[in-house]
Amino acid sequence: MSATSSPAAPSPGAASATGPVLELRDVTVTFGGVTALSGVGLAVRPHQVLGVIGPNGAGKTTLFNVACGFVTPDTGTIVREGRELGRLHAHQLAGLGMARTLQGLGLFDRMSVLDNVVVGADRHASVGFLGSLLALPRAAREERELRERARAVLEELGIAAYADRYPPSLPYPVRKRVALARALAAEPTLLLLDEPASGLSADEMDELGDLVRSLTDRMSVMLVEHHMDLVMRVCDEITVLDFGRVIAHGTPAEVRDDPAVLAAYLGEVVGDEDAPGALPATPEGGR
Numbered sequence: 001m002s003a004t005s006s007p008a009a010p011s012p013g014a015a016s017a018t019g020p021v022l023e024l025r026d027v028t029v030t031f032g033g034v035t036a037l038s039g040v041g042l043a044v045r046p047h048q049v050l051g052v053i054g055p056n057g058a059g060k061t062t063l064f065n066v067a068c069g070f071v072t073p074d075t076g077t078i079v080r081e082g083r084e085l086g087r088l089h090a091h092q093l094a095g096l097g098m099a100r101t102l103q104g105l106g107l108f109d110r111m112s113v114l115d116n117v118v119v120g121a122d123r124h125a126s127v128g129f130l131g132s133l134l135a136l137p138r139a140a141r142e143e144r145e146l147r148e149r150a151r152a153v154l155e156e157l158g159i160a161a162y163a164d165r166y167p168p169s170l171p172y173p174v175r176k177r178v179a180l181a182r183a184l185a186a187e188p189t190l191l192l193l194d195e196p197a198s199g200l201s202a203d204e205m206d207e208l209g210d211l212v213r214s215l216t217d218r219m220s221v222m223l224v225e226h227h228m229d230l231v232m233r234v235c236d237e238i239t240v241l242d243f244g245r246v247i248a249h250g251t252p253a254e255v256r257d258d259p260a261v262l263a264a265y266l267g268e269v270v271g272d273e274d275a276p277g278a279l280p281a282t283p284e285g286g287r
């Protein structure tokens, strides 16, 4: 199965590299006696949505954590725009132009929605927390700009009306959008999404798909996701894992028809198209 280049045209101002914005090369991860990933390679290209799928236990979460730099592989390398990454802490991601959302959302319950998103936008602040405490004029200006950027992202995601609310009072799909807004506020060039569709209705998932596609003019996206219909609809390319190995890679159409992929999912879905992992029988607007 052959890799294809992204159909999305690069736009000025986003990632300038023509090579991959993120590469995993020959990555192996073991936990005790369990091999979670074995010799895995993948590449996220500029302005592309790369999907990562696989049955339960295939290694998707481990791969996501490796891509974020939170799990150090036993062997292999992670390369961000040509630069090899070592182990990272969460606060270092933004400086690398990376942002991610997690299944657990990780919102601050005692901060307003707007403040949660401001935390994400903070990457651009140069004065920092101490400057804010001392109320330096520059800090005040940066604070204003951060809040403006955060409000703009809330508008973009259609949740500006919730700016002054607190996460615990909001429905789950709105909280998911807040988590996404926080990631986008950092203006990343690479967005890593872990199961963004979990807990969403079919309509909400469609909206999420449109939104993810709309981001590709300014960033690349790696989407780790169970919901096959979403993956098939929004991804330019898909890497399929099973038992910690890449068993297929290609366009949605190529992956959908791959016998190895069908075999890997057979035990999981048995023709139940409503199941999260079910492979749709017909293309759903695949590009």
Ligand SMILES: Nc1ncnc2c1ncn2[C@@H]1O[C@H](COP(=O)(O)OP(=O)(O)OP(=O)(O)O)[C@@H](O)[C@H]1O
Binding pocket: 031, 032, 034, 035, 036, 054, 055, 056, 057, 058, 059, 060, 061, 062, 063
């Ligand atoms: N911290 C850990 N300690 C031991 N084994 C682990 C650990 N994390 C993952 N594993 C094992 O590694 C393998 C891959 O797990 P991983 O969670 O990455 O798969 P997954 O594709 O995300 O699964 P799911 O779809 O069920 O979330 C599994 O066999 C899992 O049991």
